[in-house]
Amino acid sequence: MRKNLYLLLFAPLVFSLTVKAQQPGATIDVQHYRFAITLNDADNVIKGQATITAKFLKAASNFELDLAKKNSEGKGMLVTALKENGKALKFTQDSDKVIINTNAIAGSMHSYIITYQGIPTDGLIISTNQYKHRTFFGDNWANRARNWLPCVDHPADKASVEFLVTAPARYKVVANGLKVLEKPLPGNKKLTHWSETAKLPTKVMVIGVADFAVSSPGSPGGTPVYTYVFPEDKEVGFKSYAVATKILPWFVKKIGPFAYKKLANVQSKTIFGGMENAGAIFYYEKSVNDKGIEALMAHEIAHQWFGDAISEKSWEHVWLSEGFATYMANLYLEGTYGADTLKTRLAADREVVFSFEKKYLAPVVDSTFKGTMISMLNANAYQKGGWVLHMLRRKIGDEAFWRGVANYYKQYNGGNANTDDLCVVMEKASGANLKQFFAQWLRTAGHPQLKITWDYNVAGKTVAIHINQLQEKPYQFSLECSVDGKLYKWDVKALATTFSVPAASAKPEIKIDPNVNLLATFAE
Known part of the structure; x- marks a missing residue:
């Protein structure tokens, strides 16, 4: 929808009807x-x-x-x-x-x-x-x-x-x-x-x-x-x-x-x-x-695949419908019109997520939600849900991602699934442990807030890039950075992390997340 x-x-x-959990x-x-x-x-x-x-x-x-x-x-x-x-x-x-x-x-x-x-x-x-x-x-x-x-x-x-x-x-x-x-x-x-x-x-x-x-x-x-x-x-x-x-x-x-x-x-x-x-x-x-x-x-x-053929077991998992539809539409447009189309749409979706969080800070799987049904159709379900799937795709790779999506559909077509069911299918498809990934992006409110600075080492001709997470608890994620046109990818787990890479001059051209692959804010 x-x-x-x-x-x-x-x-x-x-709507006056409020959200009801699935009746046991x-x-x-x-x-x-x-x-x-x-x-x-x-x-x-x-x-x-x-x-x-x-x-x-x-x-x-x-x-x-x-x-x-x-x-x-x-x-x-x-x-x-x-x-x-x-x-x-x-x-x-x-x-x-x-x-x-x-x-x-x-x-x-x-x-x-x-x-x-x-x-x-x-x-x-x-x-x-x-x-x-x-x-x-x-x-x-x-x-x-x-x-x-x-x-x-x-x-x-x-x-x-x-x-x-x-x-x-x-x-x-x-x-x-x-x-x-x-x-x-x-x-x-x-x-x-x-x-x-x-x-x-x-x-x-x-x-x-x-x-x-x-x-x-x-x-x-x-x-x-x-x-x-x-x-x-x-x-x-x-x-x-x-x-x-x-x-x-x-x-x-x-x-x-x-x-x-x-x-x-x-x-x-x-x-x-x-x-x-x-x-x-x-x-x-x-x-x-x-x-x-x-x-x-x-x-x-x-x-028709996500929401209809596979339906959520209960309403707090509505992102399995709306997040999938959002990202699948983006993927279709990427496949039809190229990668820049996907980047543009992801960048716009990212801003919608951050704007929404300023009004209502809650996890995507929001089991304590007390509002009206219509209020569930929000940026968490749509844009953030879509973004989680994008980051999952980047984490496990295209082949495993599409294999997991196809297996998820094959297993649950005509039935119901929840977020944990998707996690299990994607773990099998990728061979990776994804529990921490699902927990931090779907069951935790907010996003990484990053302050990134750098300094140049003249003797070593390297640039040190300092990544500081400003929120209370650290996220685990991969961060891409382009230095003088060369792309680097680093796994970040701590609140403060530094990486050093070669740089030809004291004024290297540095681009953070150039391919729009991380749901994060970047402080100046």
């Missing part, structure tokens, strides 16, 4: 969702019938699903019936849950049919686009699916999903997976059925319903790529979104097979600049004219 460049457009919006001892593991949703143009009421197939992880007499109840303003979902095998079950609704009374033994599989309706408070954005045309767009990140879908609204519970959307016939519908049915219904309506067999977290399950112009710019590697844009933007949108056919195969070659059977890139009306919904990425309305569309699309397409 590319929040940093574009979410400022939506700054007044605030979950009762169920959802295997499959089947959501039948009816939309209309007369009002914003949606009618839903959800069939939820779940495996019980332990014996239980009841279990909970997330669903926002109708509030005092009349918005929210009201459950009208709940059945298993045609038999009505007792249930209760509180503000954010449906509690279902049912007897189940550990390991048993059950399917429940929940009938409900209401006006979504969030999650499904019913609005009008910039051309004043009515639109419906799912927008579930992070745990906003509960506002229109009964579900286990946490990334650790992944399931396959179907959407059966009944809507006025003039709309086109896009969703996760493949379209398996589209047929007219009486009353000038239409049923569209999409099905995704891969396991997804609810945060990336969506529908998009609007008057779309649709094109297919190509099928790289056999994966069909589609463009969905508003008809008024058809010419520019088809052209700008077509770059996806170049981005997708680059990541496939580097990381591994694409997890989904199609990739749709969709002009939308939601709150984010880009949202990585699995196989159906949503972009903000004006993205079709965005000069940075290639970078934005690279970020969101990278998410």
Whole structure:
């Protein structure tokens, strides 16, 4: 999700839901969702019938699903019936849950049919686009699916999903997976059925319903790529979104097979600049004219591997989604346009990290975070997470880095991982002990603050470069330095370190970190 460049457009919006750690001892593991949703143009009421197939992880007499109840303003979902095998079950609704009374033994599989309706408070954005045309767009990140879908609204519970959307016939519908049915219904309506067999977290399950112009710019590697844009933007949108056919195969070659059977890139009306919904990425309305569309699309397409196929086990590990997408987009741009492009982007990202730390000093893996969900989308998760991956790449080398990334994807595709899981995979790929590296960059707040001075030895024709770490505890890192055009690389572990190198004159040309490989500040 590319929040940093574009979410400022939506700054007044605030989420009240705060971060919740993964709940230990979950009762169920959802295997499959089947959501039948009816939309209309007369009002914003949606009618839903959800069939939820779940495996019980332990014996239980009841279990909970997330669903926002109708509030005092009349918005929210009201459950009208709940059945298993045609038999009505007792249930209760509180503000954010449906509690279902049912007897189940550990390991048993059950399917429940929940009938409900209401006006979504969030999650499904019913609005009008910039051309004043009515639109419906799912927008579930992070745990906003509960506002229109009964579900286990946490990334650790992944399931396959179907959407059966009944809507006025003039709309086109896009969703996760493949379209398996589209047929007219009486009353000038239409049923569209999409099905995704891969396991997804609810945060990336969506529908998009609007008057779309649709094109297919190509099928790289056999994966069909589609463009969905508003008809008024058809010419520019088809052209700008077509770059996806170049981005997708680059990541496939580097990381591994694409997890989904199609990739749709969709002009939308939601709150984010880009949202990585699995196989159906949503972009903000004006993205079709965005000069940075290639970078934005690279970020969101990278998410299909990191965040979608591999999801974080709990929210404090969100950098595994956003940091990966940030750095993978940078790597794509480096591979496409050269090393200087990467250096420029890293230098800019580094300044964003330092600016953010002045406002909020915390580790990337922030287990004590108490803010709103939206506040987790910050420079720690994006730019610093990306920088950590860059330094890891430089530490273990390109070959081991890409081998580790591919192995990480192969091992956790369709499941969940946390930071320690990544560390183990990268240690195996590189043969190096990376625990200290992960601890200092991801579980420690701040960064190295360096003061570097030098003096010249006339007799020895050498220059002594003094590296002093100004923060309380020393970091361990590699520092590159160019002296008269020759590059040196030193391992620094102490608060004060000196290295001497040959120099032809008393005024050598010295450049610290010339290749932008260290996340540090350099004091004069």
